[in-house]
Amino acid sequence: MRATPYPIPAWRVVLDGKDLTDRLAPRLLDLSLTESRGDEADQVDLRVHDHDGMLALPRRGVTLQVAIGYEGSGLFDKGTFKVDDVEHSGSPDIITIRARSADLTGAVRRRRERSWHDTTLGDILGTIAGEHSLRSSIAADLASVQISHLDQANESDINLLTRLGKRFDAMATVKAGTLIFAPIGAGTTASGQPLPGVQITRASGDQHRYSVADREKFTGVRAYWGDRKAARRTGVLVGTSENEKKLQATYATAEEARQHADAEFRRLDRGTAQLSYRLALGRADIYPEQAVTVSGFKPEIDGTDWLVAKATHTIDGSGGFITALELERGGESSPSADAQ
Numbered sequence: 208m209r210a211t212p213y214p215i216p217a218w219r220v221v222l223d224g225k226d227l228t229d230r231l232a233p234r235l236l237d238l239s240l241t242e243s244r245g246d247e248a249d250q251v252d253l254r255v256h257d258h259d260g261m262l263a264l265p266r267r268g269v270t271l272q273v274a275i276g277y278e279g280s281g282l283f284d285k286g287t288f289k290v291d292d293v294e295h296s297g298s299p300d301i302i303t304i305r306a307r308s309a310d311l312t313g314a315v316r317r318r319r320e321r322s323w324h325d326t327t328l329g330d331i332l333g334t335i336a337g338e339h340s341l342r343s344s345i346a347a348d349l350a351s352v353q354i355s356h357l358d359q360a361n362e363s364d365i366n367l368l369t370r371l372g373k374r375f376d377a378m379a380t381v382k383a384g385t386l387i388f389a390p391i392g393a394g395t396t397a398s399g400q401p402l403p404g405v406q407i408t409r410a411s412g413d414q415h416r417y418s419v420a421d422r423e424k425f426t427g428v429r430a431y432w433g434d435r436k437a438a439r440r441t442g443v444l445v446g447t448s449e450n451e452k453k454l455q456a457t458y459a460t461a462e463e464a465r466q467h468a469d470a471e472f473r474r475l476d477r478g479t480a481q482l483s484y485r486l487a488l489g490r491a492d493i494y495p496e497q498a499v500t501v502s503g504f505k506p507e508i509d510g511t512d513w514l515v516a517k518a519t520h521t522i523d524g525s526g527g528f529i530t531a532l533e534l535e536r537g538g539e540s541s542p543s544a545d546a547q
Contacts, residue, residue, distance in 0.1 A: 214277040216489065216528035220253065221272040222265060231255050234262070235524040236301065240273060240285055242518045244378045244391070244495040248311040251288050257300040264293050264302065271306045275491045275520055277528075283491040286310075286383060310381040315339055315365045323357040328371070328388075331357065335364050336386040346389040349375055356459060374463070376470035378496060391473070392514055392537055394496050402497045405515070407484065409503025414485040417508050425475050427451040430468035432458045445472045480511055480536040489528035493518050499534055512537035 218238055219228045236254040243249060251273050255262065269290050274282035288306035295302055323331055329350025336343035352375070359367050365381075372379025372388070379388050394402040409415075427446025431454070434441040443461055444451065445468040454471060458464040482501070499513040517533040 213488070214280065216522045216526060217276055217278045217282060218522055219272075219274040219282055223269045235522075237521055237523040238273075238275070239519060239521045240275065242285070242495055242520075244380060244516065248307040249286065249288070249382070250308070251285075251304075251306045253304040253306075255302050255304075257295070257297075257302045260300065262302055264295060265290050265304060267291055267293060270309060271304070275489075275522060275528075277491075285491075289313075308382070310341075310384065311365060315381065316363045318361050318363050319359060320361060321359050323354060323359070325356075326354050328352040328354055328375070332368075332371075332386060332388050335368065339364070339381075339386075341381060342385040344385050344387045344389070346377070346393060349377060349388060349390070374466050374470060376473045391477070391496070392498075394498050394514075402494065405490075405493055405497050405499045407486070407499060407501045409501075411488070412484050412486045415504070416483045417481070417504070419480045419507070420478065424479075425450055425452045425472075428454065428468040428472045428475070430454040430456070430458060430464035430471075432461050432464040434461075443468055445469050477514070477535045477537070482508065482511075482513060482532075482534040484532045484534065486530040486532065489520055489522070489530040491520055491530075493530060493532065498537065499532075 219226065220231060220238070221227070231253075234255040234257070236256060237252075238254075239252040241250045241252075251271060253271075267290055271288045271290055273285045273288065275285060276282035287309045289309040289312050290304060290306045291312070292305035293302070294305075327350065329345050329352075331354060332345050332350070333343050335341075362370075368379045368381075368386070368388075371377070376391055377388050378391050378393070381387070394404075425446075426449040427444055429442045429444045429448070429451050431440040431442050440457055441461065443464040445465065452471065452475070454467060456467070458467060484501075493515060495515050495518060497515045499515060500509075501511075501513065502509050513534040514537050515532055516535050519531040520528070521531070522528045
């Protein structure tokens with residue numbers, strides 16, 4: 208038997224506890240899995256032939272477990288998803304199943320009313336995790352941040368989590384049954400362990416797109432807070448005022464304004480360079496938030512520290528497996544803030 212020159216893609220789909228891989232394999236058009244950071248739910252799109260009309264349409268709300276990888280080297284468990292969209296089209300007859308991460312559906316999206324007083328960020332996040340029977344993985348330096356007041360007004364827990372993530376420039380999401388809150392670029396797993404770095408060469412892929420913006424477009428970010436004693440709005444500036452960006456909101460305290468300005472400065476800094484790259488040989492072991500180094504491109508690209516913002520893995524019925532990555536420049540520490 209002649210040796211296969213390339214690894215053979217493999218996958219597993221379990222629908223409501225029943226393994227359907229063998230039944231669906233001959234019918235597979237493509238299986239696409241998109242993994243993101245933050246509040247955007249991971250998503251699975253599965254398309255299969257129904258030329259003989261023998262496949263039943265799955266019910267909305269059923270669970271879908273997905274694993275992908277290669278034969279002989281094991282599969283990577285990509286989690287549990289909830290089916291929320293089913294489509295039958297033709298001709299030829301095709302069934303399309305779309306499912307989103309089960310961790311970001313249900314009760315975590317229900318709106319509620321409450322307020323938090325004189326507490327810490329860690330206590331707030333821990334309470335939310337406990338209410339949804341989730342484990343929590345919260346960076347220690349963020350967990351200890353003091354929160355004097357926080358309103359949750361007609362807002363879901365996942366929206367509050369997203370809002371706090373933007374305020375502290377943190378990865379704020381729920382994955383694998385764990386509420387994760389860590390600085391973007393920290394590169395940790397749901398259990399708090401460091402993610403391994405990824406090395407990619409130009410020869411690893413067949414398509415790329417690199418873009419860079421003017422680093423001097425914004426030299427600083429100014430946020431305002433309502434100073435009741437002075438009866439006016441007071442600004443807090445992160446960076447310099449040479450070409451500053453002003454946030455429109457007015458925050459309750461100087462500290463909250465500084466936190467928002469600092470987070471926006473970091474986001475602007477990361478957004479100055481972006482790289483999309485398609486790996487010809489799929490990598491199921493690549494996840495959002497992993498640090499990436501590249502080589503074989505231009506010196507400006509090779510010399511940039513990259514972070515995975517999104518990874519899309521696609522396996523097709525002909526045996527192809529590609530991974531499309533969206534990378535952004537790794538962030539740097541923000542300069543100090545000054546009241547203005």
